Amino acid sequence: MCPAQTLIRGGLVLVENDHFEQVTLLVQDGSIADIFQGDGPDDLPVMDASGKIVIPGLVNGHTHSHGALGRGGVPQDATLEQFLAGAPALNGTRMTEDLRLSAQLSAAEMIRKGCTSCFDLSVELPGPSVAGLHAVADAYYGAGMRAVVAPMIADRTIYQALPGLLAALPDEMRQVLGAITLPPWSQTLAVCEDAFASWPVPFDRVRPGIGPAIPLHCSDAFLSACAALSERRDMPLQTHLAETRMQQVAAQQRYGTTLTAHLGALGILSHRFSGAHGVWLDPAEALLLANAGAGIVHNPLSNLRLGSGIAPVRALVDAGVGLGVGTDAANTSDTQNMFEAMRLTATLSRANAPPTKSWVTAPEAFYMATEGSAKILGFERVGRIARGWAADLLFLDRAYCHYVPLRDVLSQIVFSENGGALREVMIAGRVVFAENKVLTLDEAALQCAAQDAAHRLDAANHDTRLFTDAAGLLVRSFCHASCTAHPLPIH
Numbered sequence: 001m002c003p004a005q006t007l008i009r010g011g012l013v014l015v016e017n018d019h020f021e022q023v024t025l026l027v028q029d030g031s032i033a034d035i036f037q038g039d040g041p042d043d044l045p046v047m048d049a050s051g052k053i054v055i056p057g058l059v060n061g062h063t064h065s066h067g068a069l070g071r072g073g074v075p076q077d078a079t080l081e082q083f084l085a086g087a088p089a090l091n092g093t094r095m096t097e098d099l100r101l102s103a104q105l106s107a108a109e110m111i112r113k114g115c116t117s118c119f120d121l122s123v124e125l126p127g128p129s130v131a132g133l134h135a136v137a138d139a140y141y142g143a144g145m146r147a148v149v150a151p152m153i154a155d156r157t158i159y160q161a162l163p164g165l166l167a168a169l170p171d172e173m174r175q176v177l178g179a180i181t182l183p184p185w186s187q188t189l190a191v192c193e194d195a196f197a198s199w200p201v202p203f204d205r206v207r208p209g210i211g212p213a214i215p216l217h218c219s220d221a222f223l224s225a226c227a228a229l230s231e232r233r234d235m236p237l238q239t240h241l242a243e244t245r246m247q248q249v250a251a252q253q254r255y256g257t258t259l260t261a262h263l264g265a266l267g268i269l270s271h272r273f274s275g276a277h278g279v280w281l282d283p284a285e286a287l288l289l290a291n292a293g294a295g296i297v298h299n300p301l302s303n304l305r306l307g308s309g310i311a312p313v314r315a316l317v318d319a320g321v322g323l324g325v326g327t328d329a330a331n332t333s334d335t336q337n338m339f340e341a342m343r344l345t346a347t348l349s350r351a352n353a354p355p356t357k358s359w360v361t362a363p364e365a366f367y368m369a370t371e372g373s374a375k376i377l378g379f380e381r382v383g384r385i386a387r388g389w390a391a392d393l394l395f396l397d398r399a400y401c402h403y404v405p406l407r408d409v410l411s412q413i414v415f416s417e418n419g420g421a422l423r424e425v426m427i428a429g430r431v432v433f434a435e436n437k438v439l440t441l442d443e444a445a446l447q448c449a450a451q452d453a454a455h456r457l458d459a460a461n462h463d464t465r466l467f468t469d470a471a472g473l474l475v476r477s478f479c480h481a482s483c484t485a486h487p488l489p490i491h
């Protein structure tokens with residue numbers, strides 16, 4: 001149910017992402033139509049928020065819905081490149097309904113943890129399909145979330161992407177892995193164009209984006225075509241940028257320069273561009289990104305899990321780069337908890353005892369996890385509580401231990417909240433989570449379907465997994481040796 005007008009009374013509200021105040025919100029047609037001191041009009045339906053802290057919904061700047069069905073399937077000691085080598089076993093043989101199910105699982109987790117919008121780089125092997133992309137978009141729309149759904153696409157395998165990798169493999173493995181190819185990029189982009197032209201749900205809720213997976217995994221012509229499509233349709237483009245040291249080492253070998261300098265020379269950087277991770281960026285790259293109006297999405301937990309490093313968030317902010325925060329997928333993070341990602345954004349900036357002026361403050365981390373990410377998604381008026389902005393709201397229980405006693409509310413949210421105090425979630429004026437239930441999805445049915453799908457997919461991918469597990473270890477060793485042999489002048 002979503003009445004046309006609702007008053008939200010009695011809450012301690014974070015107004016304009018600036019200060020907390022006891023005010024009444026008028027929600028109308030999915031937006032915050034007005035903010036009243038006192039109780040506001042007395043002839044409208046009322047949602048009682050007394051005893052609650054009301055903040056804007058968190059915005060996940062980077063995730064992968066397909067990861068939800070791969071939960072638990074990534075070795076605990078995997079590096080990114082090892083994980084990528086295992087992708088065929090994790091994501092192979094999936095049908096359209098598996099993509100829908102995975103996106104529903106992903107949405108349910110994010111809603112439960114206070115996320116109201118996300119940027120989803122969604123993969124389908126061997127390449128995207130109209131039905132698959134539409135199933136993911138439908139899943140988010142049905143769950144009531146806002147989302148950018150961007151097909152994650154490539155025209156090179158990891159074996160073609162990393163110079164010297166194939167040559168370093170044993171003969172038999174080289175023959176098998178070297179023979180794998182991805183569909184030509186023109187065919188892939190034609191499918192994306194078809195999917196975008198017949199988009200099944202309203203753009204103000206779930207809109208398409210484009211996701212060339214990793215620059216090294218895409219030919220230059222493909223990257224340029226993705227950027228042209230992004231410009232033509234005014235849609236966001238996101239790629240994994242300098243996530244690992246290996247990617248920068250390979251960029252020097254392939255391009256003779258940094259990843260960002262190469263993308264800049266190709267004309268890919270713009271205000272529509274965002275790079276996920278941005279761990280291994282040097283100061284010149286930060287300036288290139290800032291001058292283009294491009295953004296970076298910080299994924300602290302995933303970077304720790306995969307041992308990728310710690311992104312230079314303060315240096316990026318100081319250079320003028322727009323920052324968002326993301327969780328990455330449910331199988332590399334291994335939780336899509338934006339509260340945790342936000343807390344790590346603040347705390348990880350203090351690792352290794354830097355000067356306090358370089359720490360990410362609680363208000364900065366909160367901004368990045370709300371408005372900062374929303375800008376990267378390309379959603380306007382999302383991520384703060386103000387007149388005319390989206391009614392995407394979280395209701396936290398101020399009697400919960402995190403807020404007892406209550407002194408510095410925003411600081412207590414950033415440094416202690418993990419979703420434990422979350423009682424209701426509203427997206428576009430509609431309550432989608434209450435009484436510990438996601439109201440828009442049948443979570444019990446999802447659980448059964450997910451376990452069935454996992455059994456079926458694991459059996460179907462069993463032989464592939466044996467092979468890719470072995471290949472993954474060799475890829476990891478190759479990357480370690482390459483990075484040791486080619487030190488970078490950063491970090």
Ligand SMILES: [Zn+2]
Nearest residue numbers: 240276328329
């Ligand atoms: Zn990612």
